[in-house]
Amino acid sequence: MAKYIVLLGPPGAGKGTQADFLAKKTKLAHISSGDLFRENFKKETELGKLAKSFMDKGELVPDNVTIDMIRERLSRADCKEGAILDGFPRTAAQADALEIMLTDFHGQVDLVPYITADQEILIERASGRWVCRANNAHIYHQLFNKPRQAGICDVDNAELVQRDDDKVETVAHRIKVYLEQTAPLVKYYRDHNKLFEIDGTQQVEVVSAMLLTRIQK
Ligand code: ADP
Ligand code: AMP
Secondary structure (H helix, E strand, O other), rough: OEEEEEOOOOOOOOOHHHHHHHHOOOOOOOHHHHHHHHHHOOOOOOHHHHHHHOOOOOOOHHHHHHHHHHHHHHHHHOOOOOOEEOOOOHHHHHHHHHHHHHHHEEEEEEEEEEEEEHHHHHHHHHHHHEEEOOOOOEEEEOOOOOOEEEEEEEOOOEEOOOOOOHHHHHHHHHHHHHHHOOOHHHHHHHHOOOOEEEEEOOHHHHHHHHHHHHHHH
């Protein structure tokens, strides 16, 4: 049976960083809804343009287009063994849709690591975040997770860039949106005995080791 892991937590908690690590250690695909929207925008698709108009304001992209995009992505061959979902679901409607689509793929949500950190840390993380222009899954921080060479990705030597929505005001709004629309999913997954809470203020390697141990159990 395919295995699906949902990474939950506020923006900047470390979901993308840990998803990239876990995907390399397992046979699971890394699916980041934010990265899928950014790729669409780069390719100038209608979905990309629509998504960007919400992302720049720190708002969520509407459920219907987000759900359709994830369903299509999960149907691809590299998700045969399952996937690590990073940034999806973010609303109750998305969580319900995920349950339904996973039954179609003969799977279910196995585990929901919930990575926590308080607002001050989240803002500090997002404002120092640099991502690889060639592959957004390669994530750095100018103080906490530096590339070997400033401004250059360790993996593919591409240029590092800052995200348009990592401005302090936008991050603060994204956290507010998270608290209103996504935080209720913590209770939902806890009630379903899926939640595994991790203190995201620990070092990257410590969080990674705890996650891997739990996932391989
Ligand atoms: P999210 O996907 O939850 O928004 P990211 O994985 O992109 O978060 O991480 C946000 C920023 O914080 C990045 O710059 C990343 O390098 C940094 N970061 C991630 N985890 C940690 C950690 N445990 N300690 C310090 N910085 C971290
Ligand atoms: P992220 O890369 O996860 O930080 O997401 C960046 C932005 O993409 C968010 O602030 C939203 O605007 C949008 N986004 C990503 N995932 C979702 C989702 N599951 N539902 C709605 N909007 C999303």
